[in-house]
Amino acid sequence: MNMTQRCTTVFSVLTIGCFSLITTAHAADAAEGKKRAAVCFACHGESGIARSPGIPNLAGQNRDYLEKALHAYREGQQRQDPTMTAMAKPLSDKDISNIAMYFSLLPAQGDSHR
Numbered sequence: 001m002n003m004t005q006r007c008t009t010v011f012s013v014l015t016i017g018c019f020s021l022i023t024t025a026h027a028a029d030a031a032e033g034k035k036r037a038a039v040c041f042a043c044h045g046e047s048g049i050a051r052s053p054g055i056p057n058l059a060g061q062n063r064d065y066l067e068k069a070l071h072a073y074r075e076g077q078q079r080q081d082p083t084m085t086a087m088a089k090p091l092s093d094k095d096i097s098n099i100a101m102y103f104s105l106l107p108a109q110g111d112s113h114r
């Protein structure tokens with residue numbers, strides 16, 4: 001291997017390394033979402049299936065929709081609800097994407113009635 005080839009190889013390895021670091025840092029993290037969502041489980045259930053009538057199920061819901069809903073409650077322009085506005089206020093953008101990832105990956109209830 002001559003010097004140029006060696007440099008190119010080292011450079012590629014570094015570049016790929018950096019890219020994987022960046023993607024890991026930006027990817028939504030369902031495990032983190034689960035931790036942050038502990039306060040939500042009282043109503044929405046750890047399995048994303050609501051515990052009382054009048055509370056929506058979140059399991060298997062579309063991830064973008066969940067993010068959009070949480071942003072809407074947090075910003076309080078398009079959506080307002082005394083409970084959810086208060087719940088969404090302290091969430092960061094990162095919390096929102098992690099939480100949305102967590103609930104979207106849970107199996108939806110489908111046709112199997114409780």
Ligand code: HEC
Pocket residue numbers: 036037039040041042043044054055056058066069070080081083084087088099
């Ligand atoms: C005290 C009960 C309660 C808690 C705690 C709670 N929620 Fe909710 N959530 C509700 C109710 C009730 C609604 C329906 C509100 C409405 O009519 O807009 C709702 C709606 C939502 C929606 C919109 C669902 C849809 O289909 O449009 C999302 C997303 C959501 N909650 C996420 C969360 C997250 C994330 C947390 C924790 C940070 C949380 N909720 C905590 C009661 C709760």
